[in-house]
Amino acid sequence: MSGFVLYVLGVSYISVALVLLGFAGLALLWGEDPRGFALAAGVGLALGGVLRARGTPKAEPRRAEGLFTVGVLWILVPLLGAIPYWVSGHLNFLDALFESVSGFTTTGATILDDFGKFNKSLFLWRGLTQWFGGIGIIVLFIAVLPHFAVAGRQLFFAEATGVQKDKLTPRLRHTAEAVLRVYLLLTALAVLGYALAGMPLYDALANALATVPAGGFSPSPTSFAAYPAAAQWVAVLFMYFAGANFLLMYKLIFGREIRPLLKDPEFKVYTLVVLAASAGFGFYHFVHHDYDLEASFRHSFFQATSILTSTGFASVDYETWVVPAQIILFFLMFISGSAGSAAGGPKLIRWLVVFAHMSRELRRTLHPNAVLPLRTGGKTVGEEVLRSVFAFMAFYFLLFGLGVLLITTAEGDFIVGFTASAAAIGNVGPGLGSVGPMGSYAALAPVSKLVMIFQMWAGRIELIPVLLLFNPETWRAVRRGR
Amino acid sequence: MSGFVLYVLGVSYISVALVLLGFAGLALLWGEDPRGFALAAGVGLALGGVLRARGTPKAEPRRAEGLFTVGVLWILVPLLGAIPYWVSGHLNFLDALFESVSGFTTTGATILDDFGKFNKSLFLWRGLTQWFGGIGIIVLFIAVLPHFAVAGRQLFFAEATGVQKDKLTPRLRHTAEAVLRVYLLLTALAVLGYALAGMPLYDALANALATVPAGGFSPSPTSFAAYPAAAQWVAVLFMYFAGANFLLMYKLIFGREIRPLLKDPEFKVYTLVVLAASAGFGFYHFVHHDYDLEASFRHSFFQATSILTSTGFASVDYETWVVPAQIILFFLMFISGSAGSAAGGPKLIRWLVVFAHMSRELRRTLHPNAVLPLRTGGKTVGEEVLRSVFAFMAFYFLLFGLGVLLITTAEGDFIVGFTASAAAIGNVGPGLGSVGPMGSYAALAPVSKLVMIFQMWAGRIELIPVLLLFNPETWRAVRRGR
Ligand SMILES: [K+]
Ligand SMILES: [K+]
Numbered sequence: 001m002s003g004f005v006l007y008v009l010g011v012s013y014i015s016v017a018l019v020l021l022g023f024a025g026l027a028l029l030w031g032e033d034p035r036g037f038a039l040a041a042g043v044g045l046a047l048g049g050v051l052r053a054r055g056t057p058k059a060e061p062r063r064a065e066g067l068f069t070v071g072v073l074w075i076l077v078p079l080l081g082a083i084p085y086w087v088s089g090h091l092n093f094l095d096a097l098f099e100s101v102s103g104f105t106t107t108g109a110t111i112l113d114d115f116g117k118f119n120k121s122l123f124l125w126r127g128l129t130q131w132f133g134g135i136g137i138i139v140l141f142i143a144v145l146p147h148f149a150v151a152g153r154q155l156f157f158a159e160a161t162g163v164q165k166d167k168l169t170p171r172l173r174h175t176a177e178a179v180l181r182v183y184l185l186l187t188a189l190a191v192l193g194y195a196l197a198g199m200p201l202y203d204a205l206a207n208a209l210a211t212v213p214a215g216g217f218s219p220s221p222t223s224f225a226a227y228p229a230a231a232q233w234v235a236v237l238f239m240y241f242a243g244a245n246f247l248l249m250y251k252l253i254f255g256r257e258i259r260p261l262l263k264d265p266e267f268k269v270y271t272l273v274v275l276a277a278s279a280g281f282g283f284y285h286f287v288h289h290d291y292d293l294e295a296s297f298r299h300s301f302f303q304a305t306s307i308l309t310s311t312g313f314a315s316v317d318y319e320t321w322v323v324p325a326q327i328i329l330f331f332l333m334f335i336s337g338s339a340g341s342a343a344g345g346p347k348l349i350r351w352l353v354v355f356a357h358m359s360r361e362l363r364r365t366l367h368p369n370a371v372l373p374l375r376t377g378g379k380t381v382g383e384e385v386l387r388s389v390f391a392f393m394a395f396y397f398l399l400f401g402l403g404v405l406l407i408t409t410a411e412g413d414f415i416v417g418f419t420a421s422a423a424a425i426g427n428v429g430p431g432l433g434s435v436g437p438m439g440s441y442a443a444l445a446p447v448s449k450l451v452m453i454f455q456m457w458a459g460r461i462e463l464i465p466v467l468l469l470f471n472p473e474t475w476r477a478v479r480r481g482r
Numbered sequence: 483m484s485g486f487v488l489y490v491l492g493v494s495y496i497s498v499a500l501v502l503l504g505f506a507g508l509a510l511l512w513g514e515d516p517r518g519f520a521l522a523a524g525v526g527l528a529l530g531g532v533l534r535a536r537g538t539p540k541a542e543p544r545r546a547e548g549l550f551t552v553g554v555l556w557i558l559v560p561l562l563g564a565i566p567y568w569v570s571g572h573l574n575f576l577d578a579l580f581e582s583v584s585g586f587t588t589t590g591a592t593i594l595d596d597f598g599k600f601n602k603s604l605f606l607w608r609g610l611t612q613w614f615g616g617i618g619i620i621v622l623f624i625a626v627l628p629h630f631a632v633a634g635r636q637l638f639f640a641e642a643t644g645v646q647k648d649k650l651t652p653r654l655r656h657t658a659e660a661v662l663r664v665y666l667l668l669t670a671l672a673v674l675g676y677a678l679a680g681m682p683l684y685d686a687l688a689n690a691l692a693t694v695p696a697g698g699f700s701p702s703p704t705s706f707a708a709y710p711a712a713a714q715w716v717a718v719l720f721m722y723f724a725g726a727n728f729l730l731m732y733k734l735i736f737g738r739e740i741r742p743l744l745k746d747p748e749f750k751v752y753t754l755v756v757l758a759a760s761a762g763f764g765f766y767h768f769v770h771h772d773y774d775l776e777a778s779f780r781h782s783f784f785q786a787t788s789i790l791t792s793t794g795f796a797s798v799d800y801e802t803w804v805v806p807a808q809i810i811l812f813f814l815m816f817i818s819g820s821a822g823s824a825a826g827g828p829k830l831i832r833w834l835v836v837f838a839h840m841s842r843e844l845r846r847t848l849h850p851n852a853v854l855p856l857r858t859g860g861k862t863v864g865e866e867v868l869r870s871v872f873a874f875m876a877f878y879f880l881l882f883g884l885g886v887l888l889i890t891t892a893e894g895d896f897i898v899g900f901t902a903s904a905a906a907i908g909n910v911g912p913g914l915g916s917v918g919p920m921g922s923y924a925a926l927a928p929v930s931k932l933v934m935i936f937q938m939w940a941g942r943i944e945l946i947p948v949l950l951l952f953n954p955e956t957w958r959a960v961r962r963g964r
Pocket of ligand 1: 106107108214215216310311312427428429
């Protein structure tokens, strides 16, 4: 087996284990049961130590090694992180794994039907898994994957980062640091904002850890319906940041360069979709006297931003909204946020490429011999980017469809099948019907939970690294240590 | 305005008017009201005469002219054909147009909630619109459109027909004749088969007219549940033919060449999907004692073939089937039949191209510098075909999604929204829920009916000719007479 894979897995397990050790201490401090955290920490340190010892660091991993590592990392770390839930005695192992995968993939779909099952340290751990998952994914897509030029990602970041030209390690460190600074700053500001808006400090921290990574796990069983209006507006703001490109936000905040963000076509479309959906909902609710003026727009901005960015918080039970509003929320799950953000789903940039191609093909029908470059947002897109975008979209909707088929079959319910599948592969969290914002996934059949675990995992790392794990060639390459 | 467009419209109107005149006579003969047919015939002859006089025949129309003609023809002819329904006094104009578009596009979605509204001549006209629509579409896609090399259709037929090399008119005549011979033969055999299986002669004729074009309009309000088991098996056979490539069937029947059909990758996959879905359903129904052995497989073959080929007949009310079976039927609507057949939907060949590309992109991830040609069924597919297939798929699912959004919004019902949209754009006919096989579209809001009319029209001529009508450049080109 490739020494690189073992080394990265080992280091990751040791790192997570050290955090788990801290949680064991925290649990003791709060007078709670530390055994789950302690056991997980022990397993992590032991396995991580062995893996790290058998592995070898490598500055320039090969493509197959790199993608293989990403694929296994995003399922093996959640496996370790599931132990505290499991040992708590309130969840069976499948449910514990579901909750852990849901956390590390920043999905926020919960199997908790009774929030009394978890104590404070477990809720904080649950929030922190999202926070780790979020920064992991942003660094992965901004700094690591462009280096491998995977699936057209050169389009999204090559220009901004220049990653491809350089060696992985020094550039990785620099870009990761930039992203981490934005991430930490936003987290600190979110805690502050929530606290100032009247949230207890523990809730402010737990919710901030779930907001900045567009996660959606809240320690409150009624999500943000439990908090004051001001806290809901703070959440709208930080969910909006969570769905924007972190590298462009870095340039804005630390480099004082406003233009890269404001001129970014994806950011413009992102902002436009947020405003359009929110205004539409708000106008409807106000006209129909559902809420007063402020609350109409607050709940509309909240739900639109929450679903579009794949956060999954709720300020009201939107199950009670009219069917047209619900179907729009369902479609927002597929529109999704910006590339290089914490948002799940296909990402807006891919839709821009798809629409550019559709428009070009219509022109081509009238002018079959014209040379028509593919352009989006004033920039020319290479044909290899188009090919990879279309492959991604095909895989995305194929896996969505398979999920619909399997979950609908297992649950005997179309609404649950369609929305659970969309919410899992898009890392959104809540669906509609019995798995809506005030419901939980507890009652689902084990096979549905397994399907969703797969979808959350595959969706979060944008499919390709997971799909490659099903290709024997990948395993051969990694086994040979290439 | 282009003389060619006017000329083709004129000739088409006159031809349809002559058929309508025949129906006026038939109505008189049967002692029914001939006024609707007579009025429609009069309008058709008058308008057709004017258009033909102002137009000019043209052996080699330009691309914009050709596509424009296809686009307007498939909505203007149904408009004329709606008059008899409307004049009957039982349908308002929108409903009459819906029924007529549903007929000419071979969709078979009905707004008839009470089958007593129509007399024998109206039911026969309804069947005949499907029969005309079916042969029109097969000739269009096998003989006409490949000449314009539209949307990657060169892939499907160029090799089989050699159309692109020759001039349009002589080749069109020859290919159209070949297809028509198969179509007439199948229709005659279907009438014979139904009659031998115990159907009254009128029903045998009306149902045959709806079977061979994969239409689905039956004069019986309970569709094929009203007919004996033997007639249902006959329908399975002819629906299966309706979803196969007519040019390859021509070679088989009249050229005694078996290999082109049996070696065709699309035909193999088509047959495989029919067998797999039918066997799955049949096994389930038999094990669960829903029906006896023969009936289990009969109903399974019937529904699987009916939905896959977009016919839309029903031998049982599959609304009563379990949810897993219903969701599979829903997905079959998107899988669809062969190119060059009467089936609606995206066509299997496009799926084969999509899957070939997905598999290639996975290989490319591991071998970024390898030259990987796109191959399906042992043949290399050009990149321009891939581009057009992806544009088609994107438009297809976009229009499907828009339909879901609008119909769900208008009806306040997810099941109706999803299945009516899929059944309209795929020219299937019945959906699920209140618009299921034993229901009708009568109760839908006018806006839903308008959306479905647009989807049936656009879906039947495979989107591009309709979408081009929204491009001002097309109109400019046609107005200049190019
Ligand atoms: K989420
Ligand atoms: K049909």
